[in-house]
Amino acid sequence: MTALTIAVVARRVGFLYRLATVGEPAPERIAYARANIGAEIKAQLVEVFGQKKLLKWTPSGVAHFFVMWAFFILLTVYVEAYGAMIQGAITGRPDFHIPLIGRWPALGFLQDFIALAALLGLVAFAVIRIKNAPSKLGRNSRFSGSHLGGAWVILFMIFNIIWSLFLFRAAAINTGNFPYESGAFVSELVARILPTSSLLEEIALLLHIGLMLVFAVIVVNSKHLHIFTAPLNVLFSRRPDGMGAAQEMRSGGKVLDFEEADPETDVFGRGKIEETTWKGFLDFYTCTECGRCQSQCPAWNTDKPLSPKMLILDQRDHAFAVAPYLLMSEEQRAHAGQDVLALLEKPLVGEQGVIHPDVLWSCTNCGACVEQCPVDIEHIDHILDMRRYQVMIESAFPSEAGVMLKNLENKGNPWGMPEMKRAEWIEELDFEVEIVDEKMPEDTEYLFWVGCAGALEDRAKKTTKAVAELLHIAGVKFAVLGPMEACTGDPARRLGMEFLFNMLAQQNIETLNEAGVKKIVATCPHCFNTLANEYPQLGGHFEVVHHTQLLSHLVDTGKLTPITPIEEKITYHDPCFLGRHNKVYSQPRDIMAKVPGVTTQEMHRHKDRGFCCGAGGARMWMEERIGKRINTERVDEALTTDPDTVSTACPFCLVMLGDAINEKKNTGKAKETLEVVDVAQLLIKSIKG
The missing domain is CATH 1.20.120 (Four Helix Bundle (Hemerythrin (Met), subunit A))
Incomplete structure (x- = not known):
C-alpha cells in the first residue's frame, strides 16, 4: 500500500513540476x-x-x-x-x-x-x-x-x-x-x-x-x-509582502531591455498560460480557495466581476486543461486532438478568454488580496503581467485610459496641461519657494516632489500649499522642480504600459541626479511608492519620505506645534499605496492625535483592512461602469461614523472621496458641512488658527 501510494504521489508531483517549469524562469x-x-x-x-x-x-x-x-x-x-x-x-x-x-x-x-x-x-x-x-x-x-x-x-x-x-x-x-x-x-x-x-x-x-x-x-x-x-x-514570495514596487518586466528570466527587445521573440507580459513564471504556477497550486482575498476586494464588494480568488483558479484550471499539450514533444503535438488544440487557442484575456477583460480592468491594485492571502499569492503580479500584454501587444484597454497615456507622453502629466502650470500654486503663497534651476541649493534639505495632482488639481493643491507652509514654519529648507517635474509614471505602469513608465522614470531619474537630489518628500502615495520602491529598479536611489512621516517627526520634535483646537469628529481613510503598500499607518493618526479638540473614529475597515477609494491601478482615469462606485461604497462606510470631517493623506483619495460626498450632499444623505481634507490641512489650520 505504501509503495503504491508513493508511486502515485511521485507521478503527480513530477507532473506538477514539469508543468510549472514549462513557464518562464524566475x-x-x-x-x-x-x-x-x-x-x-x-x-x-x-x-x-x-x-x-x-x-x-x-x-x-x-x-x-x-x-x-x-x-x-x-x-x-x-x-x-x-x-x-x-x-x-x-x-x-x-x-x-x-x-x-x-x-x-x-x-x-x-x-x-x-x-x-x-x-x-x-x-x-x-x-x-x-x-x-x-x-x-x-x-x-x-x-x-x-x-x-x-x-x-x-x-x-x-x-x-x-x-x-x-x-x-x-x-x-x-x-x-x-x-x-x-x-x-x-x-x-x-x-x-x-x-x-x-x-x-x-x-x-x-x-x-x-x-x-x-x-x-x-x-x-x-x-x-x-x-x-x-x-x-512563502519561501519564494516577494519581500516584505509582495507589494510596494511592481515587478520588473522580464523575458527569459532577464529584465527586458526595451532598446533591444523584439516583440517576435521576447515575452511582453502574459498572453498565454505558458508565459506564466514557475512562481505563478506555484501560486496556482497553493491557492486554498479560502476566499479571504475575495471578501476584501473592493471590486468584488461593489458587484464587479473581479474576484482575486477566481482570477487564480481560472488560470489554474486552464493550465491543467492544456497541460497535456504543454507537456507534449513536438512530434506528439503534431498528432494532438482538436479539443486540446482548441483549448490552446483560447486567449488568456478576452471576451471568450480565460479571463474576461472586465475582470482585468476592475483591479485598483489596492493590495487587499495580497495582504490577506495566508499563503502569499501575488495577485497583483498576475494582473499587471496580463495588462502589459493587453496594452503593449494587443492595444486592448479602456479608451479613456488611452487619452491619459497620450497626455503622459506629450505633456508629462495625465491631464495634458502645460508644464508651466506646475508652478502656479506657488503664486498663492506669501513666501518664496525655491525652484530648482540646475542644481539643488546647498542649504536645501528636501526636494518637495509636488506630483501631477498636487500641482494641477485644485483640491490637491490645497494639500500642496499646506505642506509647503508647514515646512516653511518648521524651518525646513526645501525646493521644487516646477516645470522640470514630470509624472513619475505610476499610472502608466499600473495600466500596463511599461515602456512609457520606463521613459518617464529615466527622464526623472536623470533630472534628479543632475540636480544632486538626495532626499525627497512627496504628498502623493503613488509618487512616494514609485520614487522610493520602483525607481531603484532603474538606478534611481533616493531617500524618500511621505509628507505625513515628515510632519509627524516635526511635531514630535517641537518644530511644529498645533495650538488652536479643532472641535471635530474625524474619521481617517487609509490610502492603499501609503498603508498596505508601504505600511504607513501610524504617522497620519499621530498628527491628528496631536491636534487639540480632534475626536477620531475609525471606520470598520481600516489600516491593513482599509477599503480602496477606487483610484489606484490607473482607475483614476477610467470610467467605472459596472456595479456600485467604489468611492461611494467607501463614503457610505465613512458616514456610519457620523463624522464632521473625513481626512486622508492622498490627492487621489481626496478627489474620489470628495466627489462621492458631493453626490451624497446633493441627495441629502450627507450634511452640507462635511468635507474631505488632508491631515496636513488639519495641522496647518490648528497651527495658524
Whole structure:
C-alpha cells in the first residue's frame, strides 16, 4: 500500500513540476531567497508555523492552527505505527516505541491533545462553511466560486484519520503494546469501551495507515496540495509582502531591455498560460480557495466581476486543461486532438478568454488580496503581467485610459496641461519657494516632489500649499522642480504600459541626479511608492519620505506645534499605496492625535483592512461602469461614523472621496458641512488658527 501510494504521489508531483517549469524562469526568486536566508527563515517561522496571517481571522485561524500542527506532531504517530507493523512482523510483538523519547508521557499527551484539537477544528470548519455557504449568502460568501465538494471530502478524510488513530491507540493500550503508560488521555478513555483483541489492534492499525495513504493521494490531486506548496510559496514570495514596487518586466528570466527587445521573440507580459513564471504556477497550486482575498476586494464588494480568488483558479484550471499539450514533444503535438488544440487557442484575456477583460480592468491594485492571502499569492503580479500584454501587444484597454497615456507622453502629466502650470500654486503663497534651476541649493534639505495632482488639481493643491507652509514654519529648507517635474509614471505602469513608465522614470531619474537630489518628500502615495520602491529598479536611489512621516517627526520634535483646537469628529481613510503598500499607518493618526479638540473614529475597515477609494491601478482615469462606485461604497462606510470631517493623506483619495460626498450632499444623505481634507490641512489650520 505504501509503495503504491508513493508511486502515485511521485507521478503527480513530477507532473506538477514539469508543468510549472514549462513557464518562464524566475531566477530572481531563487537569488533573493539565497541572499536573504535570515528573512526567509523568519517568514517560515512566522507565516507557516506561526500562522500569522490566518490568525488575523481568529475563529478559523485558531482552528487551522491546530489542524496544521496536527499534521506535524502526528508524524510521530506514523513512526510508531510503521514501527509497530515492522516489529510485529519480525518479533510478533508490535510494541515499538521511538528511541529515547518514545515512552515519554508528555509525547503521548501531546499526540492525543493535538488530535482532539484538530477534531474540534474540523467541527469549527464545518460550522464556518455551513454558516457562510454560497447557497445562503450568494456572492457575499467568501466561498463563492470555490470547489466546495473537494473541501468537504478533505474534512471527511481528516475526520476518518483522527478517529482511526484513537481506535488503534486504544486497542494497543488494551493489548499492552502501547508505548506510553500515561498521558494519552483520549486513547485511554476509548480503550475503556473496547474489548482486548490483537486482531482489532491489527485491523485498526492497517485501517489508520490505509486512510492516511488514501488521504495523501487525494491531497496531491486537490486544493489541499497547499499543505506542501505553501511553505515553498512563502519561501519564494516577494519581500516584505509582495507589494510596494511592481515587478520588473522580464523575458527569459532577464529584465527586458526595451532598446533591444523584439516583440517576435521576447515575452511582453502574459498572453498565454505558458508565459506564466514557475512562481505563478506555484501560486496556482497553493491557492486554498479560502476566499479571504475575495471578501476584501473592493471590486468584488461593489458587484464587479473581479474576484482575486477566481482570477487564480481560472488560470489554474486552464493550465491543467492544456497541460497535456504543454507537456507534449513536438512530434506528439503534431498528432494532438482538436479539443486540446482548441483549448490552446483560447486567449488568456478576452471576451471568450480565460479571463474576461472586465475582470482585468476592475483591479485598483489596492493590495487587499495580497495582504490577506495566508499563503502569499501575488495577485497583483498576475494582473499587471496580463495588462502589459493587453496594452503593449494587443492595444486592448479602456479608451479613456488611452487619452491619459497620450497626455503622459506629450505633456508629462495625465491631464495634458502645460508644464508651466506646475508652478502656479506657488503664486498663492506669501513666501518664496525655491525652484530648482540646475542644481539643488546647498542649504536645501528636501526636494518637495509636488506630483501631477498636487500641482494641477485644485483640491490637491490645497494639500500642496499646506505642506509647503508647514515646512516653511518648521524651518525646513526645501525646493521644487516646477516645470522640470514630470509624472513619475505610476499610472502608466499600473495600466500596463511599461515602456512609457520606463521613459518617464529615466527622464526623472536623470533630472534628479543632475540636480544632486538626495532626499525627497512627496504628498502623493503613488509618487512616494514609485520614487522610493520602483525607481531603484532603474538606478534611481533616493531617500524618500511621505509628507505625513515628515510632519509627524516635526511635531514630535517641537518644530511644529498645533495650538488652536479643532472641535471635530474625524474619521481617517487609509490610502492603499501609503498603508498596505508601504505600511504607513501610524504617522497620519499621530498628527491628528496631536491636534487639540480632534475626536477620531475609525471606520470598520481600516489600516491593513482599509477599503480602496477606487483610484489606484490607473482607475483614476477610467470610467467605472459596472456595479456600485467604489468611492461611494467607501463614503457610505465613512458616514456610519457620523463624522464632521473625513481626512486622508492622498490627492487621489481626496478627489474620489470628495466627489462621492458631493453626490451624497446633493441627495441629502450627507450634511452640507462635511468635507474631505488632508491631515496636513488639519495641522496647518490648528497651527495658524
